[in-house]
Amino acid sequence: xxxxxxxxxxxxxxxxxxxxxxxxxxxxxxxxxxxxxxxxxxxxxxxxxxxxxxxxxxxxxxxxxxxxxxxxxxxxxxxxxxxxxxxxxxxxxxxxxxxxxxxxxxxxxxxxxxxxxxxxxxxxxxxxxxxxxxxxxxxxxxxxxxxxxxxxxxxxxxxxxxxxxxxxxxxxxxxxxxxxxxxxxxxxxxxxxxxxxxxxxxxxxxxxxxxxxxxxxxxxxxxxxxxxxxxxxxxxxxxxxxxxxxxxxxxxxxxxxxxxxxxxxxxxxxxxxxxx
Amino acid sequence: xxxxxxxxxxxxxxxxxxxxxxxxxxxxxxxxxxxxxxxxxxxxxxxxxxxxxxxxxxxxxxxxxxxxxxxxxxxxxxxxxxxxxxxxxxxxxxxxxxxxxxxxxxxxxxxxxxxxxxxxxxxxxxxxxxxxxxxxxxxxxxxxxxxxxxxxxxxxxxxxxxxxxxxxxxxxxxxxxxxxxxxxxxxxxxxxxxxxxxxxxxxxxxxxxxxxxxxxxxxxxxxxxxxxxxxxxxxxxxxxxxxxxxxxxxxxxxxxxxxxxxxxxxxxxxxxxxxxxxxxxxxxx
Numbered sequence: 001x002x003x004x005x006x007x008x009x010x011x012x013x014x015x016x017x018x019x020x021x022x023x024x025x026x027x028x029x030x031x032x033x034x035x036x037x038x039x040x041x042x043x044x045x046x047x048x049x050x051x052x053x054x055x056x057x058x059x060x061x062x063x064x065x066x067x068x069x070x071x072x073x074x075x076x077x078x079x080x081x082x083x084x085x086x087x088x089x090x091x092x093x094x095x096x097x098x099x100x101x102x103x104x105x106x107x108x109x110x111x112x113x114x115x116x117x118x119x120x121x122x123x124x125x126x127x128x129x130x131x132x133x134x135x136x137x138x139x140x141x142x143x144x145x146x147x148x149x150x151x152x153x154x155x156x157x158x159x160x161x162x163x164x165x166x167x168x169x170x171x172x173x174x175x176x177x178x179x180x181x182x183x184x185x186x187x188x189x190x191x192x193x194x195x196x197x198x199x200x201x202x203x204x205x206x207x208x209x210x211x212x213x214x215x216x217x218x219x220x221x222x223x224x225x226x227x228x229x230x231x232x233x234x235x236x237x238x239x240x241x242x243x244x245x246x247x248x249x250x251x252x253x254x255x256x257x258x259x260x261x262x263x264x265x266x267x268x269x270x271x272x273x274x275x276x
Numbered sequence: 277x278x279x280x281x282x283x284x285x286x287x288x289x290x291x292x293x294x295x296x297x298x299x300x301x302x303x304x305x306x307x308x309x310x311x312x313x314x315x316x317x318x319x320x321x322x323x324x325x326x327x328x329x330x331x332x333x334x335x336x337x338x339x340x341x342x343x344x345x346x347x348x349x350x351x352x353x354x355x356x357x358x359x360x361x362x363x364x365x366x367x368x369x370x371x372x373x374x375x376x377x378x379x380x381x382x383x384x385x386x387x388x389x390x391x392x393x394x395x396x397x398x399x400x401x402x403x404x405x406x407x408x409x410x411x412x413x414x415x416x417x418x419x420x421x422x423x424x425x426x427x428x429x430x431x432x433x434x435x436x437x438x439x440x441x442x443x444x445x446x447x448x449x450x451x452x453x454x455x456x457x458x459x460x461x462x463x464x465x466x467x468x469x470x471x472x473x474x475x476x477x478x479x480x481x482x483x484x485x486x487x488x489x490x491x492x493x494x495x496x497x498x499x500x501x502x503x504x505x506x507x508x509x510x511x512x513x514x515x516x517x518x519x520x521x522x523x524x525x526x527x528x529x530x531x532x533x534x535x536x537x538x539x540x541x542x543x544x545x546x547x548x549x550x551x552x553x554x555x556x557x558x559x560x561x
Contacts, residue, residue, distance in 0.1 A: 184328070188331055188435070206374075
């Protein structure tokens with residue numbers, strides 16, 4: 001039983017690649033631009049370009065492609081459901097009928113649209129997991145803090161939000177380990193978590209949750225004490241060991257991402273009219 | 277035939293991911309019924325991983341583990357039956373208490389075995405008594421109102437209530453005060469002596485290992501580097517120091533006396549033995 005194996009949230013894969021070295025703010029901005037483009041794209045040419053660009057980034061980041069695909073496992077069900085629903089209940093009433101089941105006519109256009117929507121989900125997950133694969137949680141929250149900083153004037157507690165995120169991310173593996181330990185200790189005393197119906201399984205988890213909560217509160221308390229002992233008092237006047245600095249490569253990356261996003265978003269037909 | 281048999285046992289955590297680590301490497305080990313074995317080794321040497329194979333909490337990446345003749349690498353093996361025979365007390369077990377009352381917590385194991393209520397009650401009371409807690413006084417209390425040492429003993433009772441024939445203890449005395457340590461270990465020593473329970477004790481304390489165990493297994497970076505009678509293992513002081521361990525305090529004393537030229541015999545483990553040996557060497561006996 002290795003819970004850490006199945007949870008890939010916020011997983012970071014350390015590599016020494018060009019993508020890893022980028023400023024987290026650059027990466028967050030690039031991901032945002034690409035996500036907008038993914039929501040706009042409608043045609044084959046756009047999807048082809050998007051795929052090519054994503055593959056390029058994956059190669060440049062030195063992340064094995066299997067890892068990116070593994071991130072899709074949790075949404076597999078959602079993906080299937082989306083594609084099926086869109087195929088049968090798309091609202092498309094005209095076009096080339098392919099086949100029909102119980103009076104529901106399935107059109108070629110509906111199938112195409114369902115595939116596109118499914119592919120859109122896949123690329124969304126791929127883009128965001130590329131961000132977490134190539135950016136350590138600390139860098140990520142640092143980046144978010146800096147991006148949110150201008151909004152402090154209107155009352156957004158940027159530093160506090162970032163600190164909360166850092167701590168939450170930091171404790172995911174710790175709590176998973178703790179859960180595993182408690183479950184093992186109880187399995188050693190004859191508990192079975194994989195037997196019986198949903199109700200019985202849920203009930204078996206109660207003895208796990210009690211010590212888990214107790215220890216989570218204890219840890220929180222200890223952490224708060226440790227932070228206070230080191231004079232932590234929030235964002236004001238706090239300096240940091242690693243200052244975020246934009247490098248020339250960040251400018252290049254942003255320009256490339258913007259160009260790619262625009263190229264992906266503008267339909268092929270419009271390109272033809274614009275250029276020709 | 278040995279009760280616990282590991283054959284070229286290897287365990288790799290997170291195999292096939294970038295975080296892959298080999299915790300136990302090629303371990304072959306036999307433990308007989310009725311033995312008292314200490315497993316020592318520096319932090320991260322794979323002690324805890326190794327013992328979790330003894331009651332099928334972990335499955336070997338390669339190699340085999342047999343407990344009471346049952347091959348645990350077989351997916352069809354009855355794990356529950358093995359866990360009934362081999363009780364495992366984890367490190368800092370007091371962090372795993374969950375019951376509203378001590379009684380409820382200790383009875384978790386027997387209830388999982390599906391025993392009738394009166395049998396559960398006898399088992400819980402017996403288990404609490406064997407760790408020196410009065411069932412009438414402690415049974416109805418909340419485990420969270422107890423002291424650290426008492427909580428640890430309640431957790432130990434929870435394992436003992438399963439009536440295991442083998443008891444695997446992962447640093448049962450870590451973090452207790454000296455009296456708590458002596459008492460805790462005393463209970464296990466008594467269980468071994470009176471009921472013939474096989475005990476496997478993981479410890480960082482050479483003194484504990486010397487005082488309690490007849491046999492000592494030394495792990496280093498996942499491998500068994502020494503395995504033999506405590507007396508023999510602790511004469512190899514230089515090797516033990518090299519891997520970050522040491523020898524019991526009295527063994528060290530005797531070594532130093534010898535280095536200063538007093539011909540004390542070497543294989544000394546307890547204070548009484550040391551006194552005898554030194555008197556002999558001085559010609560006082």
